[in-house]
Amino acid sequence: MSTVTVILSAIALYLVAGIIFTIIFQLKGLSKIDEGVHGSSWGFRIIIIPGCIVFWTILLRKWIKANKEIINPPKEHA
Amino acid sequence: MNNEEFYIGWMGEAPKSFVTWIRKYLIVLLPVIIVLGVLLALSQKKFGTGTFEFGTLTEVKGIYFNKPVPNIKVVDGKNIFGNESYITVPLIGFGKHGADGVIADLEKEKNISFEGKEITLKGTLLYNDGKLLMQVDGNDKPLVNVSGANINSVGLQNTKELGIIEVKGEIVDPKCFFGVMKPGEGKPHKDCAIRCILGGIPPVLKVTDEKGNQNYYLIVGANGEKMNEAVQDYVATPVEINARAVAYGDWIVLYVHPNGLQRYSYIQQHFGNKTASCGVACLK
Amino acid sequence: MGASYLAVGWNRQKKIYDWLIFGFCVLYLATFVVLTAIFNPDYTFETVLIRATSTLAVIILHVILSIGPLTRINKKFLPLLYNRRHLGVTMFCIILVHGSFSILQFHSLGNENPFVSLFTSNTHFGSLADFPFQALGFFALIIFFLMAITSHDFWLHNLSPKVWKTLHMFVYLAYFLVVMHVMLGVIQYETNPVFIIIMLTGSFTLITLHLIAGTREVKKDNVIYKLKQDGYVLVCDIKDIQEDRAKMFCVDAERIAVYKTGGKLFAVNNVCKHQNGPLGEGKVIDGCITCPWHGYQYLPQNGQSPPPFKEKVSTYDVKIEGTHVWLNPKAYAEGTERPGAVISVVNAE
Ligand code: HEM
Ligand code: FES
Numbered sequence: 001m002s003t004v005t006v007i008l009s010a011i012a013l014y015l016v017a018g019i020i021f022t023i024i025f026q027l028k029g030l031s032k033i034d035e036g037v038h039g040s041s042w043g044f045r046i047i048i049i050p051g052c053i054v055f056w057t058i059l060l061r062k063w064i065k066a067n068k069e070i071i072n073p074p075k076e077h078a
Numbered sequence: 079m080n081n082e083e084f085y086i087g088w089m090g091e092a093p094k095s096f097v098t099w100i101r102k103y104l105i106v107l108l109p110v111i112i113v114l115g116v117l118l119a120l121s122q123k124k125f126g127t128g129t130f131e132f133g134t135l136t137e138v139k140g141i142y143f144n145k146p147v148p149n150i151k152v153v154d155g156k157n158i159f160g161n162e163s164y165i166t167v168p169l170i171g172f173g174k175h176g177a178d179g180v181i182a183d184l185e186k187e188k189n190i191s192f193e194g195k196e197i198t199l200k201g202t203l204l205y206n207d208g209k210l211l212m213q214v215d216g217n218d219k220p221l222v223n224v225s226g227a228n229i230n231s232v233g234l235q236n237t238k239e240l241g242i243i244e245v246k247g248e249i250v251d252p253k254c255f256f257g258v259m260k261p262g263e264g265k266p267h268k269d270c271a272i273r274c275i276l277g278g279i280p281p282v283l284k285v286t287d288e289k290g291n292q293n294y295y296l297i298v299g300a301n302g303e304k305m306n307e308a309v310q311d312y313v314a315t316p317v318e319i320n321a322r323a324v325a326y327g328d329w330i331v332l333y334v335h336p337n338g339l340q341r342y343s344y345i346q347q348h349f350g351n352k353t354a355s356c357g358v359a360c361l362k
Numbered sequence: 363m364g365a366s367y368l369a370v371g372w373n374r375q376k377k378i379y380d381w382l383i384f385g386f387c388v389l390y391l392a393t394f395v396v397l398t399a400i401f402n403p404d405y406t407f408e409t410v411l412i413r414a415t416s417t418l419a420v421i422i423l424h425v426i427l428s429i430g431p432l433t434r435i436n437k438k439f440l441p442l443l444y445n446r447r448h449l450g451v452t453m454f455c456i457i458l459v460h461g462s463f464s465i466l467q468f469h470s471l472g473n474e475n476p477f478v479s480l481f482t483s484n485t486h487f488g489s490l491a492d493f494p495f496q497a498l499g500f501f502a503l504i505i506f507f508l509m510a511i512t513s514h515d516f517w518l519h520n521l522s523p524k525v526w527k528t529l530h531m532f533v534y535l536a537y538f539l540v541v542m543h544v545m546l547g548v549i550q551y552e553t554n555p556v557f558i559i560i561m562l563t564g565s566f567t568l569i570t571l572h573l574i575a576g577t578r579e580v581k582k583d584n585v586i587y588k589l590k591q592d593g594y595v596l597v598c599d600i601k602d603i604q605e606d607r608a609k610m611f612c613v614d615a616e617r618i619a620v621y622k623t624g625g626k627l628f629a630v631n632n633v634c635k636h637q638n639g640p641l642g643e644g645k646v647i648d649g650c651i652t653c654p655w656h657g658y659q660y661l662p663q664n665g666q667s668p669p670p671f672k673e674k675v676s677t678y679d680v681k682i683e684g685t686h687v688w689l690n691p692k693a694y695a696e697g698t699e700r701p702g703a704v705i706s707v708v709n710a711e
């Protein structure tokens with residue numbers, strides 16, 4: 001039954017990408033998408049690791065959006 | 079509710095009335111948890127007495143045969159005629175694997191066939207209900223000794239035709255059933271039994287008679303070929319087997335006829351035809 | 363929220379809560395393991411572990427799922443709600459032991475990857491008697507996993523509250539999967555009816571609690587306010603609301619909390635931005651409406667959380683005529699400042 005193998009491999013691949021993303025994200029992106037992260041504890045950073053690995057696509061989108069806002073800040077922010 | 083009594087989780091202490099209430103809840107919950115633990119623990123079916131001598135290696139000397147399943151015949155004293163009597167010890171591999179791979183590797187290493195030769199193997203024993211099996215694992219360096227000469231094995235093969243029989247039972251994987259797992263049968267264990275059998279562990283039919291005694295049969299195809307893959311859909315569920323039975327020393331081997339393996343449903347057998355015909359009649 | 367994140371915001375209550383969870387778990391596991399060892403001496407370590415953890419997790423799952431309706435029925439249960447996520451994460455950790463050991467025991471060391479084996483060993487998806495019940499457990503475990511890893515408030519904000527809440531509603535699907543996992547699994551093997559009786563009693567209790575709590579809510583929501591003028595409806599008398607407290611009214615399908623504080627009445631949306639807690643059952647503390655569930659706070663006059671927090675709820679107009687309270691169900695944008703209605707001495711008498 002190769003379908004199962006294919007699906008499971010795809011999931012594994014997605015999660016490996018998530019692990020790579022999480023390493024970079026924890027170093028650079030995390031503090032950009034949520035200001036609550038400033039001054040947060042180590043425990044917090046560890047506790048969100050599994051979530052970052054699974055939901056990395058959503059975080060990536062937020063990160064890209066946050067970067068754009070730094071370049072062209074939306075009007076209301078001023 | 080009293081205006082003063084308001085509960086917020088981030089406060090250090092909850093108001094009195096909340097504390098008393100939660101205390102009451104916990105006092106009810108405590109015996110409930112204990113009673114559930116007692117009930118659940120005590121209502122489990124009794125586990126089988128099978129033993130897997132995990133971590134203990136035993137050397138066993140016997141004569142190796144590849145058919146009907148890899149096994150060694152071990153001298154077990156003398157019978158009433160003064161001839162040596164033997165017990166058959168089916169061999170299985172490590173984990174959920176049959177022994178064929180390990181034996182083939184060893185034969186290649188020694189560059190001889192073990193068939194019909196006296197051989198001493200080191201492995202882990204597992205046994206229950208009068209049946210003994212041995213796990214041979216390549217990592218345990220299982221081959222202690224193999225004699226060069228062929229033993230005259232004609233007498234040993236001691237087969238006896240028992241005729242065509244029809245039996246109802248459950249297909250189990252003997253490794254889990256006779257030792258490794260509790261329970262090593264039935265629905266909870268079904269997936270594992272399938273995985274073991276697909277991995278090469280020879281399928282065994284377990285038949286329970288009216289008195290509750292159990293008999294065990296090795297099952298192979300009509301011409302002695304392996305049925306491991308053919309039985310996948312029939313493991314750990316009631317089945318009916320139509321086969322030629324051959325006593326092979328202390329094990330009975332079933333040579334299953336083509337189409338001789340069928341699922342068996344008690345309900346269908348006893349009520350099915352009636353319900354079906356009734357249903358058809360109703361439709362008309 | 364806008365404050366810095368901590369892994370767990372420990373306080374005395376949380377510590378007591380967690381010690382209690384720990385104590386109950388140890389007590390149950392010890393009872394189960396010791397009794398099995400004494401009365402069923404041919405056990406194997408793996409089976410006892412698999413069974414002790416699975417049954418404990420299912421018990422905890424029932425406790426978790428009953429907390430919601432219990433707090434709706436009686437507010438005194440609120441302290442259980444306030445750290446429900448700890449209970450959830452505990453349950454996940456326990457059932458992870460069950461799932462991992464089951465996969466190890468039943469699928470590893472074979473001729474197939476254990477996870478592939480989980481789906482390809484038994485393929486009788488069309489049969490009840492032979493159904494591959496382990497797959498059901500697997501999907502339930504995935505749901506519990508997703509819930510556990512997103513239990514920190516960081517995820518509530520960054521997945522958006524809507525996605526987060528939807529994800530956490532899947533607990534009901536997971537519960538159904540677990541029930542089927544047990545019914546199509548071990549119950550088909552065990553002969554003692556105790557198992558099926560316990561499982562059905564558990565499900566029946568949960569369904570009943572949800573129905574009782576649900577009908578109460580529906581009753582509150584279905585009150586019809588007949589007297590109307592200029593878009594306002596007559597909801598109650600000033601006396602009906604206690605100082606620093608509120609009453610909840612459901613008008614035109616809007617749930618609105620009317621608060622009395624500092625000689626004024628204010629109306630805000632009843633639904634807390636955190637996890638939909640009922641603000642109308644909260645209290646004004648330090649000048650802020652405080653949610654009874656986890657203590658999120660909002661200013662009564664504009665529905666905004668005090669800085670550095672950023673949550674906002676809608677506000678509404680209220681007015682007082684004589685001793686009657688009139689409410690306009692038309693919502694202002696979230697965080698809009700409203701003057702409220704002044705209670706004069708004459709009204710109050
Ligand atoms: C990967 C996921 C899972 C697998 C592979 C799995 C596998 C199994 C197996 C093989 C059994 C039968 C064990 C026996 O011989 O007694 C079992 C039973 C059971 N499972 Fe699971 N399960 C999984 C997830 C879950 C989850 C998420 C729950 C509930 C929260 C759960 C609750 C139970 C219960 C209550 C039993 C019956 C008691 C017992 O026999 O342990 N399982 N499961
Ligand atoms: S729902 Fe959590 S604080 Fe309101």
